[in-house]
Amino acid sequence: MNGTTDQTRHQDRVWSVAEHLDDVLSKIHPLQPIELQLLDAQGCVLVEDITVPLALPPFDNSSMDGYAVRVADVAGATEEFPAALTVIGDVAAGSGEPPAIGPGEAARIMTGAPVPPGAEAVVPVEWTDGGSGEGPVLTMRHATAAPQDATGEVRVHRPVEPRAHIRAKGSDVTAGEPALRAGTVLGPPQIGLLAAIGRGTVKVRPRPRVVVMSTGSELVQPGEALGPGQIHDSNSFQLTAAARDAGAIAYRVGAVADDAETLRATLEDQLIRADILVTSGGVSVGAYDVVKETLTDFSAEEGTVEFRKLAMQPGKPQGFGLIGPDRTPLMALPGNPVSSYVSFELFVRPAIRTLMGLPDAHRPTAQAECTEPLASSPKGKRQFLRGSHDPETGKVTPVGGTGSHLIKALAHANALIIVPEDVTEVAAGDKVEVVLLG
Numbered sequence: 001m002n003g004t005t006d007q008t009r010h011q012d013r014v015w016s017v018a019e020h021l022d023d024v025l026s027k028i029h030p031l032q033p034i035e036l037q038l039l040d041a042q043g044c045v046l047v048e049d050i051t052v053p054l055a056l057p058p059f060d061n062s063s064m065d066g067y068a069v070r071v072a073d074v075a076g077a078t079e080e081f082p083a084a085l086t087v088i089g090d091v092a093a094g095s096g097e098p099p100a101i102g103p104g105e106a107a108r109i110m111t112g113a114p115v116p117p118g119a120e121a122v123v124p125v126e127w128t129d130g131g132s133g134e135g136p137v138l139t140m141r142h143a144t145a146a147p148q149d150a151t152g153e154v155r156v157h158r159p160v161e162p163r164a165h166i167r168a169k170g171s172d173v174t175a176g177e178p179a180l181r182a183g184t185v186l187g188p189p190q191i192g193l194l195a196a197i198g199r200g201t202v203k204v205r206p207r208p209r210v211v212v213m214s215t216g217s218e219l220v221q222p223g224e225a226l227g228p229g230q231i232h233d234s235n236s237f238q239l240t241a242a243a244r245d246a247g248a249i250a251y252r253v254g255a256v257a258d259d260a261e262t263l264r265a266t267l268e269d270q271l272i273r274a275d276i277l278v279t280s281g282g283v284s285v286g287a288y289d290v291v292k293e294t295l296t297d298f299s300a301e302e303g304t305v306e307f308r309k310l311a312m313q314p315g316k317p318q319g320f321g322l323i324g325p326d327r328t329p330l331m332a333l334p335g336n337p338v339s340s341y342v343s344f345e346l347f348v349r350p351a352i353r354t355l356m357g358l359p360d361a362h363r364p365t366a367q368a369e370c371t372e373p374l375a376s377s378p379k380g381k382r383q384f385l386r387g388s389h390d391p392e393t394g395k396v397t398p399v400g401g402t403g404s405h406l407i408k409a410l411a412h413a414n415a416l417i418i419v420p421e422d423v424t425e426v427a428a429g430d431k432v433e434v435v436l437l438g
């Protein structure tokens with residue numbers, strides 16, 4: 001058997017969606033963890049258990065703007081017979097050493113300020129005359145407008161329970177308690193907790209750097225006028241946005257012309273900053289399908305990219321391999337805009353999320369009732385039609401047709417309707433599986 005026959009046979013093999021995905025994911029491994037600043041770690045997976053170094057709150061503090069008092073001093077107080085206390089000063093949030101409260105004394109205290117020694121409870125300002133000498137008030141007067149309120153006398157109109165309006169030291173978390181476990185995905189509240197316990201950096205799996213490049217001599221940057229036979233490059237924008245949406249740091253490279261040398265040089269340049277490379281276009285059987293030509297001709301040192309046909313529509317032609325000195329994954333997607341996007345959702349997004357070590361690499365799916373019959377689907381191919389899914393009714397309505405060039409319909413869809421390989425007809429009311437695009 002000669003080499004050409006081998007290669008021809010190999011190319012003849014049609015891969016299922018699952019086989020291609022398995023092959024991609026089997027060659028992609030989570031990135032090495034690094035220490036990142038908190039905000040750079042957003043959306044990343046924590047790889048260390050985090051223990052609370054100090055209690056939260058770190059000290060007893062007031063939950064209200066009011067007066068720190070001794071309970072016995074306000075026992076039995078009413079509006080008619082208020083308890084009059086001597087105000088010995090202000091305790092603002094951030095106060096280092098608040099004054100001690102003796103019998104018959106109170107300190108004006110602000111929310112979050114440390115409870116002074118001797119105080120047993122906080123009376124909200126609304127239960128007092130605020131030092132005005134008149135009836136109950138709703139607010140304190142501002143310190144600059146009425147500095148005298150930090151001294152003088154306050155009348156308290158209600159008694160208070162011990163510890164009332166005091167947030168105890170350690171009532172949130174105590175020192176030594178686990179704060180977050182390795183494997184946690186860092187969302188805003190987790191980042192808030194890390195900041196609260198004083199962590200400036202954390203060890204996480206970083207976001208992958210994804211380089212997106214489109215190929216095609218017909219492509220013109222949006223914003224520029226089209227010449228004859230030209231179209232705007234939409235894939236590189238769509239795919240860069242999709243890479244970001246998947247959690248990656250995405251770099252968009254302008255469209256590369258259908259020229260093998262230019263493509264080779266651009267790939268070499270870009271490898272340095274890529275954890276994964278995504279190309280669009282040039283993978284079919286045309287005379288100018290430069291991605292396939294260039295990457296198939298790679299030497300052993302440069303790496304191997306395999307081009308294959310998948311039993312799916314859209315997204316039949318796909319290339320995948322590992323290139324460059326670090327064997328960086330490269331995914332060569334078909335150029336038709338819907339094909340490249342569907343391919344991204346099915347193969348690149350899970351690859352990105354696997355690099356990040358995320359537990360949910362795949363988009364969620366749901367069963368839905370199809371509101372309209374679907375045009376006959378090719379036998380033996382898994383078809384992904386665009387749909388508008390309503391989670392409230394559990395129904396999905398097809399949007400646009402099967403054409404891989406229907407960019408507008410894709411922009412009005414929020415789901416992909418899956419028509420399995422063995423199904424050729426879907427009637428209105430039939431149940432279908434949908435990929436929820438979020």
Ligand SMILES: Nc1nc2c(c(=O)[nH]1)N[C@H]1C(S)=C(S)[C@@H](COP(=O)(O)OP(=O)(O)OC[C@H]3O[C@@H](n4cnc5c(N)ncnc54)[C@H](O)[C@@H]3O)O[C@H]1N2
Pocket residue numbers: 214215216218219231232233234235236280281282283284285286289314315316317333334335336337339404
């Ligand atoms: N004789 C055959 N022709 C084709 C086959 C086949 O099996 N036999 N497969 C078709 C299928 S399926 C697909 S998908 C496409 C894939 O083609 P390529 O990956 O080589 O992509 P191009 O030829 O470069 O472009 C296809 C189409 O998409 C437009 N395009 C490309 N890049 C962009 C971009 N960045 N932004 C917007 N639009 C883009 C391009 O102008 C073409 O119209 O091949 C079929 N042909």
Ligand code: MOO
Pocket residue numbers: 312313314315316317334336339340404
């Ligand atoms: O597979 Mo192509 O992606 O059908 O248009």
